[in-house]
Amino acid sequence: MGGMRTAGDLVMRMQMAKAMRLGEAKQYVADKLEVSVEDLSDNIKMDKIRRKLGLGRIRPSVQEAVDLQAKANISELLDIKINSVEKYGLSRN
Amino acid sequence: MYKTRMGSGKSIEMSREEIKSEIDKGVEAAVEDGGVDPLARDEIERLVELHCIPAKFIGIERGRELVTTFDGGSIKLKRLNISLGRIVDAQIFERVLCTDSAEFAHVDYSFKPIKPIVDSEQIEFKQALQVTVVPMFYGAMPNLSLYYEPVGSQPNPSTVMMEESDIPKARRSIEKTVEMGVKDMVFVSRKMHEVGADGINFDTVGSAGEGDFLASLQATEKLKEMYPDICIEMGMSSEFILGMHGDLEYKGVNLAGLYPHEQVQLAEKAGVTIFGPVVNVEVNKSCPWNLARSLTLYKACREASSIPIHANVGMGVGGVPMSEVPPIDATTRTSVAMAEIGKMDGL
Incomplete structure (x- = not known):
């Protein structure tokens, strides 16, 4: 789908966390982001959304959430536990 | 034309x-x-x-794209004669190749050789998890062939059959390697889950026959009992399960000769999260x-x-x-x- 350029990693997380089939996982993520399923793979739209919500981007600015902090934000947005976030105890920024 | x-x-x-x-x-x-x-x-x-x-290159219509997982993720770029470490490799997958997931793996890509160096693997994997965003698997192969002589301790069933024609002895050897394989798979997977893995990838499952598949199913079951939320991906090695033993069953189903649509039903019963047919x-x-x-x-x-x-x-x-x-x-x-x-x- 394009990973962090799009919402590919978020859809992947729903398959991994809840064993969701592709259609269900895409719809779940689209609903959480309040966009259409087609928007999930639009890298221009998703780049803006990821920046606004601190979900990690391919080329982040120094002020943005990256790495574990971005994962903590993803965990809260998608309402799933992310193992490394749980382990290292970060909260949303 | x-x-x-x-x-x-x-x-x-x-x-x-x-x-x-x-x-x-x-x-x-x-x-x-x-x-x-x-x-x-x-x-x-x-x-x-x-x-x-x-057209040489064709594509899918917008909105119908698929997500991707990999085998041997962080050792693939090394094979291209690129000199880089595994953490950088994972970051390249995430930020250059823009994959939907990444995998961390050891160059000796089987559970058995990873067991004695698992502490070192945990340290580097933990570091990788702290500098990436996409979900990351730790992957390895069950590869039960490594438990047979000359590199392993168990009699090689093929040699036993060819030289001694002793079917019960060959079968006992396969059964023993299933026990050993499950133990190693659970041990390494547990260590990687405890350090923060998003998922465990059992890759090239079935390469040593139905014992290999059985060990992967049993290891999945045990890990799911320990960690109900754990994600396990099971990727197969070939299209049907080789019958090296001939009489190994899982939940009443003989494993030899199963095709993907039959394999997945057992994988699901064991608790597998994502199945990769071949x-x-x-x-x-x-x-x-x-x-x-x-x-x-x-x-x-x-x-x-x-x-x-x-x-x-x-x-x-x-x-x-x-x-x-x-x-x-x-x-x-x-x-x-x-x-x-x-x-x-x-x-």
């Missing part, structure tokens, strides 16, 4: 009628080998169309034949499953030619077919 390829990768030309004929034969072969339903007429027509598009490529058959056969078996697997299916496609499996440099015309046709016709959940 349209350009296509043989399963070896060799470029050939075919008429539309010849492509249609090859696809029909590929579907028939899947039905006969796997005992599955054929593709529908409109699906076959679409597959013919995909092979008759003159269909082998025949190098002396055409790409249309191979893709039609793979697609028919993968589609049956998807229909038999309620968990996500990530079809194995590449370098000799899933309709992609047997080559270390897979041609883009073949890989894109395969990808589109898997998404549109096979309705896969990922690749």
